Amino acid sequence: MPDEEYHEWLRREGRIVIVGASLAGLRAAEALRAGGFAGSLTLIGDEPHEPYDRPPLSKAVLLGKASPEHTELPRLRRTDATWRLGVAATGLDMTAKRVRLADGEEVPYDRLLIATGVRARPWPKEDEAQLDGVFVLRTRDDAVRLHRRLAASPRRVFVIGAGFTGSEIASACRARGLAVTVAERADGPLVGALGGVIGAVAADLHRDNGVDLRTGVTVTGLEGDATGRVRAAHLSDGSVVDTDVVVVSLGAIRNTDWLKGSGLGAGPRGIACDAGCRAFDFRGIVTDDVFVAGDVARCPHPLFGYQFLSLEHWGNAVAQAEVAAHNMISAGADRRPHLWMPAFWSSQFGVNIKSVGVPAMGEEIMITQGSLAERRFVGVYGHQGRVIAAVSFDNSRWLDFYQQQIERGAPFPVEYRTVDRRPEGRAPMPAGFPDPSLPTHGPTVTLSGYSPADRQLVFTPARH
Amino acid sequence: MTQAPLLRRITDYANRADPYPLYEELRRTPVLQEEEGGPYAVSSYYDILGLLHDPRISSDAAHLTAPDDDELSEPEATGLPPSFLRLDPPEHDRLRRIANRSFGPPHRPHRIDSLRGELARIVTGLIDGFGDARQIDVVDQFAHPFPVTVICRLLGVPREDEPRFRGWVDLIVAALDPETRQSGDPQFLRTAQEARMQLGMYLAELVEQRAREPRDDMLSDLVADHGPDGAMSTMEVLSTAVLLLIAGHETTVNLIANGMLTLLRHPEFLHRLREDPALSVRIVEELLRYEPPVQLLPQRTCVADIELRGITIPKGSRIWLVLAAGNRDPERFRDPDRFDPDREDLGHLGFGSGIHICFGAPLARLEAQLALTELVRRLDNPRLVEDPPPYRQNAVLRGPRHLRIAVDAVRPSEAVRF
Structure with missing residues (x-):
C-alpha cells in the first residue's frame, strides 16, 4: 500500500498502543485524537492510578499543601481509549507487532508508542x-x-x-x-x-x-x-x-528492562530514536512503527551537536509526545522533528531555579545579570565560543532572551552591556562540571554519541 | 504631495478613533526609524515579545541620550523618587518584590480574590446610580469612578476620605492628558500641582498611621514589611502608591470603555455574555489584544547595540514597542482584525511581558470581567449614541473620552452572584 494510503487507513481504523500512562502517554493520546486518529487506542500503565503530575510530589505534597491524591493531570480532550492500568508491559515482539502484559495477555498494534519513563534508582544494597x-x-x-x-x-x-x-x-x-x-x-x-x-x-x-x-x-x-x-x-x-x-x-533508571531481547535499541541510557521519535533497533536501523517519547527517549538534537539527549524534563515530555503522535499518523513528508529547547525549573528554599539549553555542555559560565552572592542572577554557559545554556535564580523572566541566543548560536563570552551587569559578571570562569568519566548521579541531561546530520534540517548558523 | 511621517500620523489625534490601518502600515517596516534621532518603532509580535525579555533594554530614563521631551513622555513632576515602572534591576526588582508581598501570592494570595464581593458591590452601586436615565455616559458615570474606588479600598483609604481622594486623583489624571497639557491653562495646571501635593501629604499621613496601627490593607503591608528586602522607605511607599493610582486608573477606565464599545459593535458577544458570565474571561483577554488600553510603550532605551531584522539599533536609542500593532500581527494571530473571544490562539501583549509585566493585571482582569458582565446584564437594549465616540487626546493610553449609550431601561440588581 502506498505510504499516503496506508496512513489514511491507519488514521481511520488502525490500532495504536501506548505503553506508559503518565504525562507523555496521556498527552500523546490526546494529540492523536486531536490529529484525527479515529482507530482503537490502548494505554498501558504499571501504576494503578490515572495519569498524575509529578512535580508537586517533591514540593507542595511534602509540605502538606497539596494532597497526593489530587495531582491528576488535567485532561485536555477526550481520548476514547482503553486503559489498562496496574498492568505492566513485560515484553515486545516487533515482528508479530504485539506487546506482552504481566497478566499474560498480548495486545496487537499497528503503531506503538513507548513512554515508560524512568523510576527512582533504589539504594543498591x-x-x-x-x-x-x-x-x-x-x-x-x-x-x-x-x-x-x-x-x-x-x-x-x-x-x-x-x-x-x-x-x-x-x-x-x-x-x-x-x-x-x-x-x-x-x-x-x-x-x-x-x-x-x-x-x-x-x-x-x-x-x-x-x-x-x-x-x-x-x-x-x-x-x-x-x-x-x-x-x-x-x-x-x-x-x-x-x-x-x-x-x-x-537519580533515575530508565524503564527499558521489559524490552530486553526485543531487538530494540534500548538500554540503561534509554531508547535511541531519531528526531522524528522513531525508535532504532539494536542494529542502529530506524523502525517505522515503534515510536518513543518522554524521559525514556534519547533523541539527537541538532542545536547541540546532534548529540543524543535524554531529558527528564516535564516540558520535553509534552512536546515530544505531541511530535511523536503527529508523526505516528503522518506520511513521511508531513513529519516533524522534535526540536524542543531543553528547559526545566525547580523550586527550593524559596528560590525559583530555571534553566534553558544544556548547561552540562558548558565549559565556562558568566554571570550576565545580578549577583551570585545575592542569589539572584542569570548565568550564561559557553561551549566552543557560543552560548549553549543559561540558568537563573529568581530571575526567570529573562530566560526567553537567552533561549533565543542559544537558538541563534550567539557568541560567548557575552560582551554587550545588560541591565544589572555587575563587575563580577564581566569575565567568564570555568563552569566547574565534574570529569564526565567519574561516576556521578542526578544530572538531568546525559550526553552520549553522535548521529549523522539530518540534511533536511536547516539551521541559522552562528554569525561570528 | 508628501505625507506626514507615519509615527506622527499615529500620534495625530485625527487618527485616534481607528489607528489600526496605520499599525498595519507600520508592520510593513517592522523596525522603523523615520526621523534622525527619533525613536525606533518595533511593531511585529515576536520582535516585541523578544525585546520585552531583552536585558539590553532599559526602562530607566537616565539612559536616554536625548532629552525626554516628545509628546508621549509622562511628566515627572511628582517630586517623588522614580517608581519601579521607571527603574531597572536591581532597584526595580527590590521595590516590585516588596510591593508584591502586599498584593499577591505567595504572601497575600487572597488580596485580590477577597475584593470580589466589594468590587461587585461597587459595580452594583454605580449601575444603580444610573437611575431612570435613558442615556448614559459609560465613561463618566461608570468606568471612570470605578477603578479609583477600588484602589482606595485596596490601599486602605478610609471611606470618609474617598470623595476628597477622588477629587485629587481626577485633577491629577486630567492634567496628565496631553490635551490639557498642551492647552496649558496655567490656572488649571497650578490646581493639578496643588492636588498632587495634597494627595502626597494625605498619603504620607496615612502611611504613618498605618505604620503605627496596621490594618488588612496594602499600605499597612508596604510599611510594615518584614521580608528579606526590609520595608520601603516612606518616599518609596508614596511613589509606589502614586504609581498604582496613575497606572491602574486610566488603563482600567479604557479597558472597560473599550470593552463596552467593542461589545456594542459585536452584539452577538454581548448577548452571549448576558447568558454566560463565564465568557467574560475570554472576552477580556481578547479585548486586551483587540483594543489594548496601552497602545505602545514609548519609554524604553537600549544600553547596547541591538540587531533586529538586519537593522542595528544603536546603543542609547529610544525604542517604541507598539503593543497594539503586535496584537494584530498576522504572523501570530489568524484573522487578526476580527474580534473573536472564541479564538484558539487567544493571547496578547496587552499587559506587556518580562519583568515589567503589568503589576495590577489580576486586578484589572477581575474589574473588567465584573464590570462588563454586570453592564450587559442590567442594561436593557443598550446601543451606541455615536460611533465612533469622542476619544481622549492620549495616543498611548488610548480610549473614549465619553461613551454615550441609549438604553430602554436599567434593570434592578438581583442578588449579587459573585
Missing part, C-alpha cells in the same frame, strides 16, 4: 533498602508514604544525593521544621546539572536554611535496629549520622 524508614520519591505512592513519615515528626531526615529532587526534599523538610542532613558525592548540590559555580551557591542556600550539608562524601551503609528500622547512616569520611528517615535520591 537490597537488605538496607528494605529497612523501615528508607524511601525513594518518584511515584504518588512514594509521596504518600514519605509525607506520612514526615508528618510524624522524625528527629532527623537523611537525604542521599543533592540533585534537584534531593534538594527539593531537603527544602520541604526544612520548611516543616525538620532536621535534615544531605550527603552529596560532588562538591555541592546540583553540580551534575549546573556545575560547580552554581553548586557553590546552592550549597550556601542549603546551609543558610539550616541543612547539615556534607559534600565530597558517599554513604557507605545504612544501619538498622533490631526491629528493622533504619537508625543511622555511615559516611565515607567515617562519620555516622543518627536518623530515622532516609530518602534515597540518586
Whole structure:
C-alpha cells in the first residue's frame, strides 16, 4: 500500500498502543485524537492510578499543601481509549507487532508508542533498602508514604544525593521544621546539572536554611535496629549520622528492562530514536512503527551537536509526545522533528531555579545579570565560543532572551552591556562540571554519541 | 504631495478613533526609524515579545541620550523618587518584590480574590446610580469612578476620605492628558500641582498611621514589611502608591470603555455574555489584544547595540514597542482584525511581558470581567449614541473620552452572584 494510503487507513481504523500512562502517554493520546486518529487506542500503565503530575510530589505534597491524591493531570480532550492500568508491559515482539502484559495477555498494534519513563534508582544494597524508614520519591505512592513519615515528626531526615529532587526534599523538610542532613558525592548540590559555580551557591542556600550539608562524601551503609528500622547512616569520611528517615535520591533508571531481547535499541541510557521519535533497533536501523517519547527517549538534537539527549524534563515530555503522535499518523513528508529547547525549573528554599539549553555542555559560565552572592542572577554557559545554556535564580523572566541566543548560536563570552551587569559578571570562569568519566548521579541531561546530520534540517548558523 | 511621517500620523489625534490601518502600515517596516534621532518603532509580535525579555533594554530614563521631551513622555513632576515602572534591576526588582508581598501570592494570595464581593458591590452601586436615565455616559458615570474606588479600598483609604481622594486623583489624571497639557491653562495646571501635593501629604499621613496601627490593607503591608528586602522607605511607599493610582486608573477606565464599545459593535458577544458570565474571561483577554488600553510603550532605551531584522539599533536609542500593532500581527494571530473571544490562539501583549509585566493585571482582569458582565446584564437594549465616540487626546493610553449609550431601561440588581 502506498505510504499516503496506508496512513489514511491507519488514521481511520488502525490500532495504536501506548505503553506508559503518565504525562507523555496521556498527552500523546490526546494529540492523536486531536490529529484525527479515529482507530482503537490502548494505554498501558504499571501504576494503578490515572495519569498524575509529578512535580508537586517533591514540593507542595511534602509540605502538606497539596494532597497526593489530587495531582491528576488535567485532561485536555477526550481520548476514547482503553486503559489498562496496574498492568505492566513485560515484553515486545516487533515482528508479530504485539506487546506482552504481566497478566499474560498480548495486545496487537499497528503503531506503538513507548513512554515508560524512568523510576527512582533504589539504594543498591537490597537488605538496607528494605529497612523501615528508607524511601525513594518518584511515584504518588512514594509521596504518600514519605509525607506520612514526615508528618510524624522524625528527629532527623537523611537525604542521599543533592540533585534537584534531593534538594527539593531537603527544602520541604526544612520548611516543616525538620532536621535534615544531605550527603552529596560532588562538591555541592546540583553540580551534575549546573556545575560547580552554581553548586557553590546552592550549597550556601542549603546551609543558610539550616541543612547539615556534607559534600565530597558517599554513604557507605545504612544501619538498622533490631526491629528493622533504619537508625543511622555511615559516611565515607567515617562519620555516622543518627536518623530515622532516609530518602534515597540518586537519580533515575530508565524503564527499558521489559524490552530486553526485543531487538530494540534500548538500554540503561534509554531508547535511541531519531528526531522524528522513531525508535532504532539494536542494529542502529530506524523502525517505522515503534515510536518513543518522554524521559525514556534519547533523541539527537541538532542545536547541540546532534548529540543524543535524554531529558527528564516535564516540558520535553509534552512536546515530544505531541511530535511523536503527529508523526505516528503522518506520511513521511508531513513529519516533524522534535526540536524542543531543553528547559526545566525547580523550586527550593524559596528560590525559583530555571534553566534553558544544556548547561552540562558548558565549559565556562558568566554571570550576565545580578549577583551570585545575592542569589539572584542569570548565568550564561559557553561551549566552543557560543552560548549553549543559561540558568537563573529568581530571575526567570529573562530566560526567553537567552533561549533565543542559544537558538541563534550567539557568541560567548557575552560582551554587550545588560541591565544589572555587575563587575563580577564581566569575565567568564570555568563552569566547574565534574570529569564526565567519574561516576556521578542526578544530572538531568546525559550526553552520549553522535548521529549523522539530518540534511533536511536547516539551521541559522552562528554569525561570528 | 508628501505625507506626514507615519509615527506622527499615529500620534495625530485625527487618527485616534481607528489607528489600526496605520499599525498595519507600520508592520510593513517592522523596525522603523523615520526621523534622525527619533525613536525606533518595533511593531511585529515576536520582535516585541523578544525585546520585552531583552536585558539590553532599559526602562530607566537616565539612559536616554536625548532629552525626554516628545509628546508621549509622562511628566515627572511628582517630586517623588522614580517608581519601579521607571527603574531597572536591581532597584526595580527590590521595590516590585516588596510591593508584591502586599498584593499577591505567595504572601497575600487572597488580596485580590477577597475584593470580589466589594468590587461587585461597587459595580452594583454605580449601575444603580444610573437611575431612570435613558442615556448614559459609560465613561463618566461608570468606568471612570470605578477603578479609583477600588484602589482606595485596596490601599486602605478610609471611606470618609474617598470623595476628597477622588477629587485629587481626577485633577491629577486630567492634567496628565496631553490635551490639557498642551492647552496649558496655567490656572488649571497650578490646581493639578496643588492636588498632587495634597494627595502626597494625605498619603504620607496615612502611611504613618498605618505604620503605627496596621490594618488588612496594602499600605499597612508596604510599611510594615518584614521580608528579606526590609520595608520601603516612606518616599518609596508614596511613589509606589502614586504609581498604582496613575497606572491602574486610566488603563482600567479604557479597558472597560473599550470593552463596552467593542461589545456594542459585536452584539452577538454581548448577548452571549448576558447568558454566560463565564465568557467574560475570554472576552477580556481578547479585548486586551483587540483594543489594548496601552497602545505602545514609548519609554524604553537600549544600553547596547541591538540587531533586529538586519537593522542595528544603536546603543542609547529610544525604542517604541507598539503593543497594539503586535496584537494584530498576522504572523501570530489568524484573522487578526476580527474580534473573536472564541479564538484558539487567544493571547496578547496587552499587559506587556518580562519583568515589567503589568503589576495590577489580576486586578484589572477581575474589574473588567465584573464590570462588563454586570453592564450587559442590567442594561436593557443598550446601543451606541455615536460611533465612533469622542476619544481622549492620549495616543498611548488610548480610549473614549465619553461613551454615550441609549438604553430602554436599567434593570434592578438581583442578588449579587459573585
